[in-house]
Amino acid sequence: MSSRTPEPTPAGPTTARVNDRELRADARRNRERVLRTAQQLFTSEGLGISLDEIARRAGVGPGTVHRHFPTKEALYLAVAIDQIRQLVAEGEALTATGDPAALFTLLSRMMASGAENAAVKSALTAAEFDLRDAAPDAAADLTHQVALLLDRACRAGVVRHDVTVGEVMAIVAGAFAAIRHADADTSRERSAHIAQIILDGLRPRPR
Template sequence: MTTGRDHAAQKVRRADARLNRERLVAAAHEVFTEAGPEASLNEIARRAGVGPGTLYRHFPNRKALLTAVLRDRVQALCEHAEKLRTTDSADSALTQWLRTFLAHARANHGMGSALMVNEPGTPDLDCHQLILNAAAGLLTRAQQHGTARSGLTADDLLRLITGIALSTARDQDAEPAHRLLALVLDAVYAVPRQSR
């Protein structure tokens, strides 16, 4: 029979476990950004202030941790798209989100291939579909307003921006990526972009 004290202790343990998981994901964000997807898991545990055993209780393998980090990043990217859809003009929203997506693609270019490793017990994550849905919503809105070219698809845009990210991945300076994005944006819009 569970007493009130036992119930309170269980709640504390669950809260501690949730906090440890949040710390691990936050530390993994930092370490993967600095050192790439092959970064030391021990360093992630150290920065989170937990032991390696705690890390492996929450994330049985590297792919599970990478998936958690990428899920957070993709969720933030998609939430940003939704916010832009409700607060900005159609073409400004699309432009701002494509800039954000380019930064995302440059920062996470090594994580996609690391997630291709098939390890048991790892949750699946369809990042591409989530991002494609976000891009499609913004592009469709811009097309309905008559600012974006009607024949363009969200998949076209993602391929173009991903291509820019891959071709400029080794550049420390983001300027070449921004120049290429400006050329793509000039092709995206059916009308001149003086006000964008």
């Protein structure tokens, strides 16, 4: 019987693929953790917080943040796009409920998200970033979800029939400006109140 220690078996293609998938999944989770942490910190502490501090709060190394987001502007843009994608997911969930008034829920969430991320959007505007150009697919997906909910709301008679999805999206964009003009973007209660006033204009007019 041989006393030689067996040499380790080289990792085959299947093992390499599994490890690669695990690494990609881990990188994805780290990126999402950084995005969520950055969004919360930008809202609560402002845009001055450093990338290294965001890394510390997210529980990842500074290199992880700098690798995914080499500049502050890149992180701002990623946070804003991530918020759009979260809204798309919320729209899909609301579409599945069958609730004819779900349009108002999604629009309220969109307005709240805009108020929460007002500083980030201002920074992107200052850097001459347009989200519709930077993330056309995400923007189109969100518009599509709004269109589906608007169509259902119109058929159910809970929204006036003379409004288009383009007008609804413009109303949401205008709501961001109204909330900021009223200095209400740091107050969920006040921003929600202004949003409700604006959304009431979409309801059917009394006959």
